[in-house]
Amino acid sequence: MQRWTIEEAAANPERSRLVSELLWQLADDDMIIGFRDQEWLGLAPHIEEDVAFGSIGQEEIGHAALYYGLLEQLGYGKADDLASLRTAAERRNSVLVEQPNGAGHYLESPHYDWAWTIVRHYLHDVWETALLGGLTDSVFEPLADAAGKILREKRYHLAHQELWMRTMAAHDPDSRGRLEDAWRRVQAWAGDLADLGPSGADFEAAGLCQSVESIVGRYHVRVSEMAGALGLPAMECETRQNGRCGEHTEALQQALDTLSEVYRLDPTANW
Amino acid sequence: MPEETLTDQEAYFLERVDRGDRIEADDWMPEDYRQQLVRLIAMHAVSEIMGALPEKEWVPRAPTLYRKLAITAKVQDEVGHGQLLIRVAEDLMRPWGKNREDVMDDLFTGRLKYHNVFHMATPTWADAGVIGWLVDGAAVITQGMSLSCSYAPYARALQRIVEEEGFHIQHGESICMALAEGTPMQRAMLQDALNRWWPALLMFFGPPEKSQLSTHQLRNIRYRIRSKTNEELRQRFFSKYVHRIWSLGLTIPDPTLQQDPFTKEWTYQQPDWDEFRRIVSNHGPRSEARLGLRSTTYQEGEWVRRTIALSPAVG
Amino acid sequence: MEERLDFAVYEVFAQADALSPHVHVFNVLASSPDMAMALAEENFFRRAEFVSLWVVRRDQIHHIGHHDREGFKKTPKAYRTTEDYKYLRDKWRYYRDHPMNPDGSEAEGVTGDAAMDD
Numbered sequence: 165m166q167r168w169t170i171e172e173a174a175a176n177p178e179r180s181r182l183v184s185e186l187l188w189q190l191a192d193d194d195m196i197i198g199f200r201d202q203e204w205l206g207l208a209p210h211i212e213e214d215v216a217f218g219s220i221g222q223e224e225i226g227h228a229a230l231y232y233g234l235l236e237q238l239g240y241g242k243a244d245d246l247a248s249l250r251t252a253a254e255r256r257n258s259v260l261v262e263q264p265n266g267a268g269h270y271l272e273s274p275h276y277d278w279a280w281t282i283v284r285h286y287l288h289d290v291w292e293t294a295l296l297g298g299l300t301d302s303v304f305e306p307l308a309d310a311a312g313k314i315l316r317e318k319r320y321h322l323a324h325q326e327l328w329m330r331t332m333a334a335h336d337p338d339s340r341g342r343l344e345d346a347w348r349r350v351q352a353w354a355g356d357l358a359d360l361g362p363s364g365a366d367f368e369a370a371g372l373c374q375s376v377e378s379i380v381g382r383y384h385v386r387v388s389e390m391a392g393a394l395g396l397p398a399m400e401c402e403t404r405q406n407g408r409c410g411e412h413t414e415a416l417q418q419a420l421d422t423l424s425e426v427y428r429l430d431p432t433a434n435w
Numbered sequence: 436m437p438e439e440t441l442t443d444q445e446a447y448f449l450e451r452v453d454r455g456d457r458i459e460a461d462d463w464m465p466e467d468y469r470q471q472l473v474r475l476i477a478m479h480a481v482s483e484i485m486g487a488l489p490e491k492e493w494v495p496r497a498p499t500l501y502r503k504l505a506i507t508a509k510v511q512d513e514v515g516h517g518q519l520l521i522r523v524a525e526d527l528m529r530p531w532g533k534n535r536e537d538v539m540d541d542l543f544t545g546r547l548k549y550h551n552v553f554h555m556a557t558p559t560w561a562d563a564g565v566i567g568w569l570v571d572g573a574a575v576i577t578q579g580m581s582l583s584c585s586y587a588p589y590a591r592a593l594q595r596i597v598e599e600e601g602f603h604i605q606h607g608e609s610i611c612m613a614l615a616e617g618t619p620m621q622r623a624m625l626q627d628a629l630n631r632w633w634p635a636l637l638m639f640f641g642p643p644e645k646s647q648l649s650t651h652q653l654r655n656i657r658y659r660i661r662s663k664t665n666e667e668l669r670q671r672f673f674s675k676y677v678h679r680i681w682s683l684g685l686t687i688p689d690p691t692l693q694q695d696p697f698t699k700e701w702t703y704q705q706p707d708w709d710e711f712r713r714i715v716s717n718h719g720p721r722s723e724a725r726l727g728l729r730s731t732t733y734q735e736g737e738w739v740r741r742t743i744a745l746s747p748a749v750g
Numbered sequence: 751m752e753e754r755l756d757f758a759v760y761e762v763f764a765q766a767d768a769l770s771p772h773v774h775v776f777n778v779l780a781s782s783p784d785m786a787m788a789l790a791e792e793n794f795f796r797r798a799e800f801v802s803l804w805v806v807r808r809d810q811i812h813h814i815g816h817h818d819r820e821g822f823k824k825t826p827k828a829y830r831t832t833e834d835y836k837y838l839r840d841k842w843r844y845y846r847d848h849p850m851n852p853d854g855s856e857a858e859g860v861t862g863d864a865a866m867d868d
Contacts, residue, residue, distance in 0.1 A: 226504055229504065275735060332742060338738060339742045422496055423495055434617055435610075501834075608835070619853075682849040
C-alpha cells in the first residue's frame with residue numbers, strides 16, 4: 165500500500181480534508197479532557213494519586229499537541245492557534261469530555277466528583293484505545309506512527325482507571341454506590357463518543373482507518389465486559405448533542421474561555 | 436539544652452551529630468530533636484501542598500501548548516515534593532500515633548503554618564513566571580542549606596527535590612525572559628508582578644537575626660538541622676538574583692537596595708515584619724480562600740481515601 | 751523418590767552511604783530473614799562497604815516489568831526537563847553585558863555583534 169506523507173496529504177485537497185477531520189476529533193478530545201484533568205491538579209483526594217493523575221492529564225495534552233502539530237504541518241495554522249482560538253462550533257470533541265468534573269469552578273469552591281472523573285476518563289480511554297488500534301496501519305503515515313506511540317501510553321491510562329473502578333466497586337456500599345451513580349450519569353453524555361462523525365465511512369474508504377464497525381465494536385465489547393465484571397448494568401447512551409458535528413454544551417465554551425485566556429491577550433506575542 | 440546534664444544516650448546522640456553521622460528514622464533520638472524535625476518538615480510539606488495552588492491557578496490558563504505542559508509538570512512536581520516530605524514527617528510522627536491526616540488537620544485549623552509566599556495573590560500569568568524563577572530560586576537557597584541536615588530521610592528527600600527545582604527555576608526564567616523580551620503589555624505585566632512579589636521574597640527567609648538567634652534556631656543549628664541564619668540566606672539570594680533582574684531592565688521596588696563594594700553586604704529596605712506575621716498566621720490576601728479550597732476538596736475526597744485505606748486487595 | 755529441599759529466595763538491597771538510596775545487589779537462598787541477612791553480608795560485602803542492608807522475600811515483592819512500562823516516555827517529554835531551556839544561559843550572559851533599558855530596548859552603545867542565541 166502506498167502511504168501518504170505530510171506533503172502528499174497536504175497537496176491533495178480531498179485527502180487533506182479527510183485527514184484533518186479525523187485529527188480534529190483526536191486532538192480536541194485529548195485537549196479538552198486534558199484540560200479537565202488539569203483542573204484537579206493539587207486537589208485530588210490522595211496526594212500520591214494527585215501526582216499519578218497529573219501525569220495522565222499531561223500526556224493527554226501532549227497527545228493533543230502532537231495531533232495539532234500534524235494539522236499545523238498540513239497547513240491549517242499554528243498549533244497554538246488551533247488549540248486556543250477555534251470557536252466551540254469548530255471543535256470536534258465528544259460532549260462527554262467537555263462536561264465539568266463536578267459543580268463549581270476550579271478556582272473557587274470546586275465540588276469535584278472522583279467517581280465521575282474516573283468513569284468518564286475510562287470511557288474516553290477505551291474509545292481512544294479502540295480508535296488508535298484502528299489507525300496503526302493508516303494510509304496517513306505520520307498518524308500511523310503517532311498511534312503506535314500513543315497507544316502504549318493509553319494502556320497505562322486505561323489500567324489506571326480500571327483499577328480505580330474495580331476498587332470502588334469492591335470496597336463498600338458507599339464507594340460502589342458512587343461508582344454506579346457515575347456509571348448511570350455518563351450515559352447522558354457518552355452517545356457521541358464512539359462516533360467517527362459524518363465522514364467515518366470516507367475515512368474507512370480512503371484507508372485512513374480500519375473498518376468503523378470494527379473500531380466501534382471493540383469499544384462496545386470492552387465496555388460491556390467491564391460492566392459484566394463489575395456487575396454494572398449495560399450501558400445505553402443518549403446523544404443529545406453530537407460533538408463530532410460541532411454541537412456542544414455551554415461547558416465547552418467555559419473551558420475554551422479559560423484555556424485561552426492568556427493566549428488571547430495577544431496571540432501574536434511570544435509567550 | 437544544658438549539655439552538662441545530658442544522659443549518656445543524649446550525649447552519644449550529640450556526638451554522632453557532631454561527627455557528621457546521619458540519623459535514621461528508627462535510631463534513638465531525643466524527643467526534642469524529633470519535635471524540631473516534625474515542626475520543620477511538616478511545615479515544609481504543607482508549604483509544598485499549599486504552594487502548588489497559586490501556580491495551579493494558571494495551569495489551565497497557560498498560554499501555549501508548551502507552557503501548558505511545562506507548568507503542569509512543574510506544579511505536579513510540587514505536589515510530589517509534598518508527598519516526599521509528608522512521608523518523611525509521617526515516619527517521625529509514628530511513635531506519637533499520628534499520621535498525615537493529623538498534619539492536614541493541623542493545617543486546616545491553623546496550628547501548622549505554611550510559607551508566606553503561598554498566601555499571596557497571583558492575578559496574572561507573570562506571577563506564574565516570577566514564582567518559578569524567584570520563589571523557587573529562594574527555596575533552592577534554603578533547601579540547599581538543608582541538604583547537610585543530620586536527619587538522613589529529610590536530606591534524601593531534599594536531594595530529589597533540589598534536583599527538580601533546577602527545572603522549575605529554568606521554567607520560570609524562560610517565562611520571565613519571554614515576557615521581558617515581549618510586547619510593552621508583557622513587560623508591564625512582568626514589572627507589576629515583580630513589584631508585588633519583592634516584599635514577599637524578602638520575607639521568605641524570615642526576619643533578620645539582630646544579634647540574637649531564637650531558641651528554635653539555636654536548637655536547629657545545634658542539631659545540625661540547619662546551618663545558616665535567615666540573613667545569610669537572604670544575602671545569598673540578593674547576590675544571585677539582583678543583577679539578573681536589573682539586566683532585564685526591570686526595576687526592583689527598593690531604591691535603597693545596594694551592595695557594599697568591599698564587604699559585599701547588601702543593604703535593603705526591610706519589609707513590614709508585622710505584615711509578615713499577619714500573613715503567616717493565615718491573614719494574608721489569599722490565605723482564607725486557598726485554605727478553604729484545599730480543606731473542602733480534602734473533606735470531599737475523604738470517601739476516596741477510605742476506599743484505599745487498608746482495604747482488602749483487589750486485583 | 752527422595753524429597754527435594756526447597757528454600758525461600760531473599761532479594762538483597764544495600765545502601766552505600768546515608769544520602770544514597772538502597773540499591774539491589776543480588777539474592778540468597780535462606781530459611782529466615784535473619785539467616786538471609788547473615789548470608790548476604792558474607793556473600794556480597796566481603797569487600798564493599800554498606801551502611802544499611804535490607805533483605806526482602808522475593809514473593810513479597812510486587813513488580814512492574816519492562817514489558818508493562820513499554821509505553822512510558824514514548825511521546826516527547828522534553829517539557830519535563832531543562833533540555834529546551836539551554837538557550838537561557840547565553841541570554842543571561844548577553845543581558846549581563848548588554849542590559850535592557852526599563853522600556854525593554856537595548857542599552858545605549860550596544861552593537862549588534864553579539865547575536866542572540868534563540
